Amino acid sequence: MMAHEQESEQAEVVPGEGVASGGGLSRPAHDLLGKVPGSEGPGGSDSVTTVLVAFGANVLIALAKSVAAVMTGSASILAEAAHSWADAGNEIFLLIANRRSRRPPDVLHPLGHGREAYVWSLFAALGLFIAGAAVSVTHGVQELVTPEPAGQFVVGYVVLAVSFVLEGISFLQSARQARSEAESLQRDLIEHVLATSDPTLRAVFVEDAAALTGLLIATAGLAAHQLTGSSIPDAIGSILVGLLLAWVALLLINQNRRFLVGQEADPRLRAAALQALLEAPEVARVTYLRLEIVGPRLISVIGDVDLTGDDTESHVAVRLRALEARVSASPAVAGAVLSLSAPDEPTLVV
Structure with missing residues (x-):
């Protein structure tokens, strides 16, 4: 899986609380939700x-x-x-x-x-x-x-x-x-x-x-x-x-x-997270995505994705776990569970 630098030019998004514009933060290459600006997680x-x-x-x-x-x-x-x-x-x-x-x-x-x-x-x-x-x-x-x-x-x-x-x-x-x-x-x-x-x-x-x-x-x-x-x-x-x-x-x-x-995150945050997943080079489709608030400014991510390419089952499992790790790398994410999409499942759009 290819790692790449991501730098946000947008504003803060607090888990469960929306997306906005302004400000900017750079993110480590392994943090997929670095594309979702301001996902710093709980401050306190x-x-x-x-x-x-x-x-x-x-x-x-x-x-x-x-x-x-x-x-x-x-x-x-x-x-x-x-x-x-x-x-x-x-x-x-x-x-x-x-x-x-x-x-x-x-x-x-x-x-x-x-x-x-x-x-x-x-x-x-x-x-x-x-x-x-x-x-x-x-x-x-x-x-x-x-x-x-x-x-x-x-x-x-x-x-x-x-x-x-x-x-x-x-x-x-x-x-x-x-x-x-x-x-x-x-x-x-x-x-x-x-x-x-x-x-x-x-x-x-x-x-x-x-x-x-x-x-x-x-x-x-x-x-x-x-x-x-x-x-x-x-x-x-x-x-x-x-x-x-x-x-x-x-x-x-x-x-x-x-x-x-159990409270689902703000739809604007879900849209931003969906956009970040769809822009990942290893993701072809996203067919299910749920972001649930599990604490102050803290979410869990559950989703179904279709990966690019035609790898063997063992390689697909490794790539899927690596994608989960990139999502979980955000301080705002308490945990991520991703599964493979079925071929007939409709694709989510932003």
Whole structure:
């Protein structure tokens, strides 16, 4: 089999996340998917930074909100305190997810441990639902049944304002990472956050966005309580915060569920990989190709190909294994399994 140098003049492609234009990277001759630009595989450093920033911000915010909730007696601020403690706990799960998903393959896990990221992120989403949503809604209902007066409103406003700034810093970090990836993949920001195979990025971005919205709800509830002297608006604010957290948690649970049961890669990535295979000199046809996400920015490749020439069976087997090795050489590929196409199978086209 002939080896050849390949140099990309295109942009990044993240497994499961599309193809774009711009940038350029050179690839070793043995890496067939060097033709698929940006297939660097799982990184993790940006996601770890994003989670650490969120964790630090949420711990500080949770402490401040807890003190403010005691001083003011505000149901909305108490709901926000529960929200921040839940977020802080979730960041621990996300750090575990990031670390365990990057463990190398072994005999029992030949495709690696990438899907562990979705397991631990699912735990984090369940924690948000239980510790955040359920507590907030329950306390809001209790406040409606047995209302309690609030005071020290200035303290509440100050804490909410400081919390907004800290949450904003965390949100900007997650948005910066998401925007950088989205632009390279020709996606808008929200589309990328929902579609990315990186569950830690999605969790931090969505939770920070919910936190900023929750702070606005809590501020409105506290102000209405102060203006009317009634705790009903404050209690309603607590319930609304809880419902917001429940919606976010269910969204994250569903996304992690989809990746756990098997999510096929973005069609644009499949098209780029198909093009790379068809351009390989030893490949005459490709009749089947499936790219499945097996972890953050990590895929497995399964396909049927027809090789050029008319070699003996033993030579064909050697060439096929060599082609698999070239596909698997990409850091973005956890493993590749290629079989020979039947003569009557239709050829795939890009």
